[in-house]
Amino acid sequence: MRRFGEKPGLARIRFLLERLGNPHRAYPAVHVAGTNGKGSTSAMIAGILQAAGYRTGLFTSPHLVRYNERIKVDGVPISDGDLAALLGRLREHAEEAAADSALGQPTEFEVGTAAALAYFAQAAVDVAVVEVGLGGRFDATNVVEPLVSVITPIGLDHTQVLGGTLAEIAAEKAGIIKPGVPVVCAAQRPEARDVIVARAEELGAPAYLAGRDFESRLSDVDQHGTRFAVRWGERWLEDLRVPLLGPHQAGNGGVAVAAAQVLAGRGLAVPEEALRCGLGAVRWPGRMELWPGQPALLFDGAHNAEGAQVLAEGLQAVFPGRQPVFVLGMLGEKPIDAVLSTLLPLGQAAVLTAPRVGRGAPADPAELARRARGLVPRLAVEADPLEALALARSWAGPEGLVCVAGSLYLVGELQGLLAGEQGGARE
Numbered sequence: 001m002r003r004f005g006e007k008p009g010l011a012r013i014r015f016l017l018e019r020l021g022n023p024h025r026a027y028p029a030v031h032v033a034g035t036n037g038k039g040s041t042s043a044m045i046a047g048i049l050q051a052a053g054y055r056t057g058l059f060t061s062p063h064l065v066r067y068n069e070r071i072k073v074d075g076v077p078i079s080d081g082d083l084a085a086l087l088g089r090l091r092e093h094a095e096e097a098a099a100d101s102a103l104g105q106p107t108e109f110e111v112g113t114a115a116a117l118a119y120f121a122q123a124a125v126d127v128a129v130v131e132v133g134l135g136g137r138f139d140a141t142n143v144v145e146p147l148v149s150v151i152t153p154i155g156l157d158h159t160q161v162l163g164g165t166l167a168e169i170a171a172e173k174a175g176i177i178k179p180g181v182p183v184v185c186a187a188q189r190p191e192a193r194d195v196i197v198a199r200a201e202e203l204g205a206p207a208y209l210a211g212r213d214f215e216s217r218l219s220d221v222d223q224h225g226t227r228f229a230v231r232w233g234e235r236w237l238e239d240l241r242v243p244l245l246g247p248h249q250a251g252n253g254g255v256a257v258a259a260a261q262v263l264a265g266r267g268l269a270v271p272e273e274a275l276r277c278g279l280g281a282v283r284w285p286g287r288m289e290l291w292p293g294q295p296a297l298l299f300d301g302a303h304n305a306e307g308a309q310v311l312a313e314g315l316q317a318v319f320p321g322r323q324p325v326f327v328l329g330m331l332g333e334k335p336i337d338a339v340l341s342t343l344l345p346l347g348q349a350a351v352l353t354a355p356r357v358g359r360g361a362p363a364d365p366a367e368l369a370r371r372a373r374g375l376v377p378r379l380a381v382e383a384d385p386l387e388a389l390a391l392a393r394s395w396a397g398p399e400g401l402v403c404v405a406g407s408l409y410l411v412g413e414l415q416g417l418l419a420g421e422q423g424g425a426r427e
Helices: 011-019 038-051 080-098 108-122 166-176 190-203 248-264 272-281 305-318 336-346 365-372 385-396 408-418
Strands: 029-033 056-059 071-073 127-131 146-151 183-185 207-209 214-222 225-232 235-242 289-291 296-299 325-328 349-352 379-381 401-405
Touching: 011 080, 011 108, 029 038, 029 166, 038 056, 038 127, 038 146, 038 248, 038 272, 056 108, 071 108, 080 108, 108 127, 146 166, 146 248, 166 190, 183 190, 183 248, 190 207, 214 248, 214 305, 225 248, 235 248, 235 272, 248 272, 248 305, 296 408, 305 336, 305 401, 325 336, 325 385, 325 408, 336 365, 336 401, 349 365, 349 385, 365 379, 385 401, 385 408, 401 408
Parallel strands: 029 127, 029 146, 056 127, 146 183, 183 207, 296 401, 325 349, 325 401, 349 379
Antiparallel strands: 056 071, 214 225, 225 235, 289 296
């Protein structure tokens, strides 16, 4: 199946869900869009709700190693048997849609979304946290009925699909805003924020904006996590902690706390202790994820300019004075020069490689090396990701740090190989 349909729109996902009995109407949702931080924020919101005693579904993408990771209830991935059964039911409906020229062949993501929303009903969740796959307006997830919509930081990514300016991309993300449904918005560049605010006003959706209605204040960050405070209205919640690395997690945490506060006002009470426990237990693999060892390995899926900047700031904050050896592979459609110029000057060396799975064609490692010249003292090209990691480890030495970045596909492929399980991230 293809990732994108020939005809943008929600007709195919609505058709599939109707054939399943519209399972997405059995529970309320939290709908999360954005360019960066939407996965971490979704995981935090789900963790908070679970700690508050709600049976909580979580749908995210891409996966790192196994498809089942995308669909979880109370933190547990869907079983192979349940996933196979749902996909089996959906196959017939997808074939029926494909035979209808007005609909066309459903995409892999549409079928996966339908499976997730059906599974949450089957599992009798109290609430589901649903992360947008791409964009928002025409994303297959934009059929859920949210109690709150959430928009995390917006940057330039997927420009060939969503548009070439922040305002155009923000308009696509703001497509998840529903009439009268509150929207929580992370800190944004003015051109993105203005589009979101205008859309919320147009639909009568109360908007809660970072910097105005709530704010985050970073307290401390180290290799064990991030400590921060959040203001909601006039009240500060102090000494909040997440075991996720990087100063940016304070901002993501602030958005998650704000969403929880809005949910509390809409019938899902969240005691402060649950909020603290949920944040404190959250996991989000593949994003500044540290694997201790000799050398230590840091995995981060940064693949756009904003993500690279966040990773650069995280490296400097969490590992001050350390110069990592980078293992870097990217898809050809991504902003290669922006990522290389942001990350490589922080390193002592870089090994350029290519993910072997992915939605698009990988960038040629030799071309990456050509464009990386002068940015880092030492460069090598190794097409095989596992061999690239082995070389980087030898260069870093037992006391060093290796940072794998540039693509979630590369991160997932290497983590799967290191864990002895073939796989990789796919959107």
